[in-house]
Amino acid sequence: xxxxxxxxxxxxxxxxxxxxxxxxxxxxxxxxxxxxxxxxxxxxxxxxxxxxxxxxxxxxxxxxxxxxxxxxxxxxxxxxxxxxxxxxxxxxxxxxxxxxxxxxxxxxxxx
Amino acid sequence: xxxxxxxxxxxxxxxxxxxxxxxxxxxxxxxxxxxxxxxxxxxxxxxxxxxxxxxxxxxxxxxxxxxxxxxxxxxxxxxxxxxxxxxxxxxxxxxxxxxxxxxxxxxxxxxxxxxxxxxxxxxxxxxxxxxxxxxxxxxxxxxxxxxxxxxxxxxxxxxxxxxxxxxxxxxxxxxxxxxxxxxxxxxxxxxxxxxxxxxxxxxxxxxxxxxxxxxxxxxxxxxxxxxxx
Numbered sequence: 086x087x088x089x090x091x092x093x094x095x096x097x098x099x100x101x102x103x104x105x106x107x108x109x110x111x112x113x114x115x116x117x118x119x120x121x122x123x124x125x126x127x128x129x130x131x132x133x134x135x136x137x138x139x140x141x142x143x144x145x146x147x148x149x150x151x152x153x154x155x156x157x158x159x160x161x162x163x164x165x166x167x168x169x170x171x172x173x174x175x176x177x178x179x180x181x182x183x184x185x186x187x188x189x190x191x192x193x194x195x196x
Numbered sequence: 197x198x199x200x201x202x203x204x205x206x207x208x209x210x211x212x213x214x215x216x217x218x219x220x221x222x223x224x225x226x227x228x229x230x231x232x233x234x235x236x237x238x239x240x241x242x243x244x245x246x247x248x249x250x251x252x253x254x255x256x257x258x259x260x261x262x263x264x265x266x267x268x269x270x271x272x273x274x275x276x277x278x279x280x281x282x283x284x285x286x287x288x289x290x291x292x293x294x295x296x297x298x299x300x301x302x303x304x305x306x307x308x309x310x311x312x313x314x315x316x317x318x319x320x321x322x323x324x325x326x327x328x329x330x331x332x333x334x335x336x337x338x339x340x341x342x343x344x345x346x347x348x349x350x351x352x353x354x355x356x357x358x359x360x361x362x363x364x365x366x367x368x369x370x371x372x373x374x375x376x377x378x379x380x381x382x383x384x385x386x387x388x389x390x391x392x393x394x395x396x397x398x399x400x401x402x403x404x405x406x407x408x409x410x411x412x413x414x415x416x417x418x419x420x421x422x423x424x425x
Contacts, residue, residue: 088414092241099248106252106263115255118262119384120357120374121200127375137364137372138202145201147295152251172294173251177244179293180286184243187285188236191228 100173104166197353199305201298203374205364213303219311226277242270242282254396262393265309268317268345269401272338273415279314304356308349317345331409339402346397347389354385
């Protein structure tokens with residue numbers, strides 16, 4: 086296990102500086118990723134909201150939308166940075182944990 | 197590159213899921229056959245890395261954002277099947293918990309980021325690295341592979357967006373799902389990835405592979421040759 090420690094430390098360090106991914110695009114006035122616009126943006130761009138898009142878009146309410154708390158989009162950057170770091174840590178834990186369980190289960194079945 | 201819910205019509209997202217299911221099965225079989233038990237944590241590290249690297253949004257100033265995926269780096273570290281499995285796990289968690297990518301689009305997003313990207317990039321890396329035997333050369337091969345891998349994934353994502361108006365347009369000429377045709381989606385997605393996000397992916401892949409090899413990091417699996425993935 087010891088040999089993997091530097092890699093986990095690197096992941097934690099990435100989580101701590103992850104708000105750069107929030108801050109730098111705002112500084113440069115960059116908007117949504119191409120093809121990931123919200124309904125309002127699509128309406129602004131093409132003049133209407135495609136009906137199928139409207140129907141499917143609220144199929145799922147993610148508990149932590151855009152790596153922040155719901156309704157937090159207008160909060161000060163400091164709060165959003167904190168949520169972003171916590172989201173990164175949660176994501177690392179969940180992705181790592183799930184991959185560990187799935188892979189361990191697969192490898193064990195080999196027996 | 198995370199297609200949200202509502203951008204793809206049912207034929208596209210169902211076919212994508214249907215394509216992914218046997219591929220996930222195959223990935224599970226390959227990982228099971230090739231991964232030594234003590235190497236299991238490497239896939240956990242890979243999934244966590246894919247998740248966190250995608251949080252680093254890179255701006256195209258005044259326009260849009262994008263990000264590296266790390267797909268080719270992970271393929272070089274743990275093989276393309278291990279990459280497919282670990283990136284798929286990250287994509288599912290991004291969609292379910294963080295609303296990054298739709299749940300109807302999980303199949304499509306996994307095809308692009310967890311299969312097409314690592315396999316394309318890995319093929320490029322494997323075909324270039326014999327010509328670039330030094331450690332620096334190896335990093336250059338990895339960088340080019342990362343750049344190609346991300347750009348090809350952007351291209352296939354653009355194809356998925358761009359075929360929607362062909363498949364679903366109402367009688368009044370309005371789109372039902374993603375509204376832009378191939379002639380718009382392909383240049384937009386490919387150019388921004390070719391010129392900016394792919395370059396970020398290339399730097400990430402090349403520099404990290406160089407560092408991993410130089411430090412003999414445990415992340416890079418040295419598989420016995422007969423069970424090479």
